[in-house]
Amino acid sequence: MREALSGLTVRGRAFVAAGVTAIVCAIVLGQPSLSRVGVLVLALPLVSAFFIGRSRYRLALVRTVNPQLVTAGQPASVNLALTNEGRTPSGVLLLEDHLPYVLGTRPRFVLEGIGHGWHREVTYQIRSDVRGRFEIGPVTVRVKDPFGLVELGRAFRTTVPLTVTPRTVPLTHIPLGGAWTGSGDNRPRAFAMGSAEDVTVREYRRGDDLRRVHWRSSARVGELMVRREEQPWESRATLFLDNRVVAHRGQGIASSLEAAVSAAASIAVHLSKRGFTVRLVTAAGEDSANDWHSRDADLNTGPLLEALAVVQPLPRPSLDTGWLTEAGGDGLLVAVLGHVDQRDVPILRRMHAHSGSALAVVVDVDAWLSPQAGGRDASMMLTQQGWRSVSLGPADRLGAVWDELGRRHTQSSRSRGVVPAAPVSVPTGAVPEGEGVA
Structure with missing residues (x-):
């Protein structure tokens, strides 16, 4: 009843006040008929509160x-x-x-x-x-x-x-470069001719196929372990996103960071559809939930987009490079960068050295503050360091910038006198002639 009385609305409180006033006036003026009206007006909200408070609704x-x-x-x-x-x-x-x-x-x-x-x-x-x-x-x-x-x-x-998740745009197929050792344009192929020594186990991660659980190792370790056959011809790609506060300009959905996240999401979807096993790395390093997984394109794209949906600007001045020391980091590297200064040059040089092929989409962050202040210095600097890089401005379409990245690869190949090779079809489980198994 106490809770019900505390739930009186403005109308209910007005009825209580009117009823009490009518009763007091009836006593002072000696009008018994007015007191009956006051009692009726006062009783109505009290009876309603009693029934509402006593009702047991579930x-x-x-x-x-x-x-x-x-x-x-x-x-x-x-x-x-x-x-x-x-x-x-x-x-x-x-x-x-x-x-x-x-x-x-x-x-x-x-x-x-x-x-x-x-x-x-x-x-x-x-x-x-x-x-x-x-x-x-x-x-x-x-x-x-x-x-x-x-x-x-x-x-x-x-x-x-x-x-x-961020907005994505479809991208066209461009030559990505790289070699057979985990970064080429070839699609992943199962290595079916390996022996027992070629099989390793690792901890189970969300999204792994339960059919790959190695029960003997799981019983010995005490937690789920997944069987992973080494795949020398697996196409792996690392998607790097620079999400530092100092590397971007603007606020909200119109900031350069949002353009970088949208570009990274489009590239992640594109690489997954082309058969690459993609992992996501940010300025804070690598998250184990977004590491390389043995799953198809649809299952791989979902966790990547979920991770990009919650990316926040980091208040740190430098990039984390702990993920570069891991084995198998020599595949394709696609970096979506913001502002680059001289402190980042040694790190970017090291990233290029640890990759089979390094591509960069550099967001022209100065153009987000003023269209007249935009520049291409960062993209040119990366090109001098051996990267294939293009610049992305606020008025540029990502699809056109991606195509320009492919044209630069063709131009660099022609300048070196290299003719792009035709795609080679390799049967599942087969090793190309003249190649050895690591």
Whole structure:
């Protein structure tokens, strides 16, 4: 009853005040008829509060979001299924779902006729132009009496995540360079002729095929271990994204960092579709969840886009290079860079030395502040260091910049007198003649 009285609305408090005033005036003026009116006006909100407070309503909520992984700018549908499991009917339900402001205004619904076994579903759409991971919920339910005098609130604790990935654009096939040792234009091929010595195990990671679990090693170690056959001809690519604060300009969705993230997402999707096993590395280093995995393009693209959806600017001056010391880091390297200064040159030179082929898309961050201030110095500096690099400005289309990167590869090959070789088809499990197995 105390909780119900605290839930009196403005109308209910006005009725209480009017009833008490009428009773006092009736006593002072000696008007018994006025006192009866005052008692009636005062009793109405009190009786409503008694019944609302004594009602035992049990509501069950099931929330579904479809899909839970969307691209920025695309809508998602949220379905709320409510069921009254209590035996006593309730009054009017005011339903409100809590949303982050980037997903839109909070949806509100008014539901009536709530009895035993009552079931109702409501659906609304959300949309975000900002990438990120957002929590939808919790739902707030307010029960209101038919007169609008008392209103009690309840809140569900459950929430559902929604991941908004960066926008991507389709990219054309360009020569990526590299060799057979994990970085060429060839697609991954299973190495079926290896012996038992060619089999290694590693810790299980999310997304690995359960059929590759090595149970004997798992029983010995005490945790799941995955069998991984060494694949000398596997095409591996490292996607590096410079997300430092000092390397970018602008704020919000119009910043140069958002353009870099969108470019990295497009490149990740493109490389996965071309058969590359892609890992993501940022300025903070490599995350084990985004390491190389033996899975197809669709399963590999999802975790990469989810990781890029939550990339945040890092307040650190230098790049982490711990991932360069790992074995197998000599594949294709595609870097999406921002502002580059002289302190980054030794690190970029080292990154080029650890890769079979190094490509760079340099975001012209100065042009984000002023179109007249844009320059191509960083791209030219990387070209002098042996990188194949192009510059990306705010008015440039990523598809055209990617094509320019391919044309520069062709021009450099012709200048060296190298004729691009035709694609060679190698049967599964076969080793090209004259090549040895490491």
